[in-house]
Amino acid sequence: MIIRLETASDPRVSDYHSLTDVQLRKTREPAEGLYIAESPKVVRRALAAGHRPRSFFLAEKRLPEIADVLAAHPDIPAYVGTGAMLEEITGINLHRGAMAAMHRPAPVEIPTLLAEARRVAVLEDISDHTNIGAIFRSAAALGIDAVLISPRCGDPLYRRSIRVSMGAVFQVPWARLPEGPSGFQMLQEAGFTTAALALLPDSLTIHELAARNEEKLALILGSEGYGLSAETLAAANHSVMIPMYAGVDSLNVAAASAVAFFATDPRTSKSANAVSRE
Incomplete structure (x- = not known):
């Protein structure tokens, strides 16, 4: 259903107002049960994951790029306007072509999520949405x-997280932990060995952790500025470090996650063991 906008003050496009106001969006989007998918590729991936659109939002010249998407959802309004009008509404240059306001999917219950999992990532208080998106892309x-x-971690369905992940946040199931130590209890009850990435004197190297080939492994990552809390480090079964060269003490958390995910991949371990036997 194509609706051509005549004014930037049209109340029907309130979902798209002030997209650059991070604090406003962080409060508003979860409360209203929505998120914004940006770019045709991300919109398509959200729809492929079974997420339901509230509306589409695009410049007139971009209509051919998602004509098939609009045809598949004829009852969903598609708001179309000039580039200048859309920029006035959103606060950004809509150069990626199209957006969609999407209904947030229902939360996944943590026991259900853990039941069939072998390797999980735990993000503690990571607030940078670029890092969150990059971690999800590596996870996928x-x-x-x-x-x-964690309860204070940034929102994987914030617009920037989704964009950086290239829609991988729709591929990897996730859930928000409750306050307090019950999250660790859930992991322990589900049979997970917990490994916190931290530079401690007794830390295992990531290679040593990988060699253990744990049946179920939870890799815990902390924020750039503060790292992991003392409570988390005390509760984890192991602390783990990635050995560095050239006097570099650590990697960005998103880069560290990719290294840790790759090193502990059972396929990687099998390949390394096969090479060592040769």
């Missing part, structure tokens, strides 16, 4: 079965 690419996020 490197076989992580699920992601758990």
Whole structure:
């Protein structure tokens, strides 16, 4: 259903107002049960994951790019306007072609999420949405079965997280942990060995952890500025470090996640063992 906008103040496009106001969007989007998918590729991936659109939002010249998407959802409004009008509404240059306001999927119950998982990532208080998106992209690419996020962690369905992940946040199931130690209890009850990435004197190297080939493994990642909390480090079964060269002490958390996911991939371990036997 194509609706051509005549004014930027049209109340029907309120979902798209002030997309650059991070604090406003972080509060508003979860409360209203929506998120914004940006770019035709991301919109398509959200729809492929079974997420339901509330509306589409695009410049007139971009209509041919998603004509098939609009045809498949004839009852969903598609708001179309000039580039200048759309920029006035959103606060950004809509150069990626199209957006969609999507209904947030129902939360996944953590026991259900863990039941069939072998490797999970746990994100503690990571607030940078670029890092969150990059971690999810690595998680999807490197076989992580699920992601758990702390109560104060950023929103994987924030627009920037989705964009950086290239829609991988729709591929990897995730859930938000409750406050307190019950999250660790759930992991322990589900049979997971917990490994916190931290530079401690007694830390295992990532190679040593991989060699253990744990049946179920939870890799815990902390924020750039503060790292992991003392409570988390005390509760984890192991602390783990990635050995560095050239005097570099650590990697960005998104880069560290990719290294850890790859190193602990059972396929990687099998290949390394096969080479060593030769």
